Amino acid sequence: MTIYDISEKAGVSIATVSRVLNGSSSVSDKTKKKVLDVIQQCGYTPNAFARGLGLNTMKTIGIMCADSSDLYLAKGIYHIEQKLRSNGYDSILCCTGYGLDTKAASINLLITKKVDGIILVGSNFIYETEEENRYIIDAAKQVPLMLLNADLDAPNVYSVMSDDYTSMYNAALKMIRSGVKDILYFYNSTSYSGIRKLAGYRAAMEEKHLLSDERLVQFYPGSHEDVCAMIGHLKGLQESGLVFHGVIASDDTLALAALKYARNMHYRVPEEFSVLGYNNSMLAVCCDPELTSIDNKLETLCQHLITTLMGVLGGNEMPKKTIFSGEIIERGTTR
């Protein structure tokens, strides 16, 4: 069943059928109805490949993320997929893992597949050197690139992000003011936003002259989901003689581990031990006491990202970089 069959049955040319289908230019009501009737009756749908060939687009956006099963990334993907769909776009998903080579391979694959744009979900796509970010800069020569929670200054790449630095700075200051002096910073990612968060913590601590021991800044290198290993990491620190009565984590999972560590050490939370998470994920309300966490308005970010992308695809001038501020959601692990 092709456009030719329809045109024949309706007694018009294929051009007219195409026009009816796309509403591109004027067709008389009578002709339109006749064509529509035949289409309806035959249950005809245009061949997507031929359509793609003609239009040079299939209205598809590539979504890349390191790991779609990560709680936070999964939420992001969900919102993005929904909003793309409501704009008439499909999304092809690419879980790249955390290696640079697979990321580069995936981005090229998406371009080969002729997506109209690519969204990079999560800050782990951005590296420190331009050399490493080359794969993004190059890709952006072909299609618009959108960065969620990251930032890269290059042509045709757009960033939408949360002000992690300020959120963390404020949150750290708040915890300090609440009376906790020895606050450990616990993070597991040196991605763009990871660095920014750490900087916020650092600024607050140094401002109050509390960063007495560099060991208070702790990088956790293990699996993102292995809560036991995280607890082990903290235990190790404690056994090595480091004293801390608060933990600010770059992520709710790490915060949760800190909370379990605190219970394990028989600290009363939050009276003797404070914990702050990041992302305000469902984990935050799953523990007891519930986790104070920083909400970075993921849905808002996604909404804005899609709006920007649609603008770019529509040929409009759009802002290269948009920053939203986060919010501390106070629950039971801080005072």
Place this chain on the structure above:
Amino acid sequence: MTIYDISEKAGVSIATVSRVLNGSSSVSDKTKKKVLDVIQQCGYTPNAFARGLGLNTMKTIGIMCADSSDLYLAKGIYHIEQKLRSNGYDSILCCTGYGLDTKAASINLLITKKVDGIILVGSNFIYETEEENRYIIDAAKQVPLMLLNADLDAPNVYSVMSDDYTSMYNAALKMIRSGVKDILYFYNSTSYSGIRKLAGYRAAMEEKHLLSDERLVQFYPGSHEDVCAMIGHLKGLQESGLVFHGVIASDDTLALAALKYARNMHYRVPEEFSVLGYNNSMLAVCCDPELTSIDNKLETLCQHLITTLMGVLGGNEMPKKTIFSGEIIERGTTR
């Protein structure tokens, strides 16, 4: 840059270039090298749409799920995407929500987009009546359909699932034997696997003549993530006079709510109150004590599903239905 440019530069016909690209039939080494060199030099990649038009496939599989941010579904999607990719297929993602109409719309959209197959992730796609399942049966006339954790007997649909009934039956029996008599079943989905799980619980309870009160089977109708509301639901039951000292949940989130409820009621867990979850998600190790949960070998299921799909696409006869057994992962909420 088209195949014509390459053929011209290499001094061969476009057919030869295509043969080199696809290795379909014999090309002399000399010619092959010449063509490959030109391709390399020009950085040529074939146009995906034209290729799709010629081959009538773009090696793409549609993945449908109700909500990709659901912890369990997200894991499934992740595994499926990975395994598809390693088989040379891309995945287009469709988050449908839980309504029948949007599911039907999505499945048709995927077919229009000419995917080679569709994977339905999660049992919520299967309804009780054939009428409601019509959208799947019809879709399967166009492309092979794969069901993860569900079952439907129809041409061209294949099921890979965990034996939820037996898992639940065994787990319930185990909890009964451990001394808990008044076990509440807490579920939030009447999907295919939801029904099967409930049946397993029921069988065990009835076998021991313990299902004295129908209120022990409790459906929670609210949001899948709202732990507070779940706790509220349990509190309501308790206040209405229902006594229970164990909860078997159809899902780790519900189990977690039950655990928090128990703490709230100052029950000692597991001495005075037992909780059993399902899915063995990361939530299970995030709480304290950690949740005993049923692991249904998601990755194995996904692996098998993809193997089956690849077989079907390769034109092989494949099993219509495969069932794996689950496993109880004992942790701190049962004795």
Place this chain on the structure above:
DNA sequence: CCTTGTCCATAAATGCTTTCATAGTATCCT
């Protein structure tokens, strides 16, 4: 000299979009 097989070019097919051309009709000006 005929057959067989290898290598490759020509041409058709894939199913759509879009430009260009044209016939017909309506509007406007004198």
Place this chain on the structure above:
DNA sequence: AGGATACTATGAAAGCATTTATGGACAAGG
């Protein structure tokens, strides 16, 4: 009223970048 002008509706045909069927040229073997 008559012609110029403009606009609407439509068809013909030219892409778009591949794959594949067909068959021709040539070399080797009997």
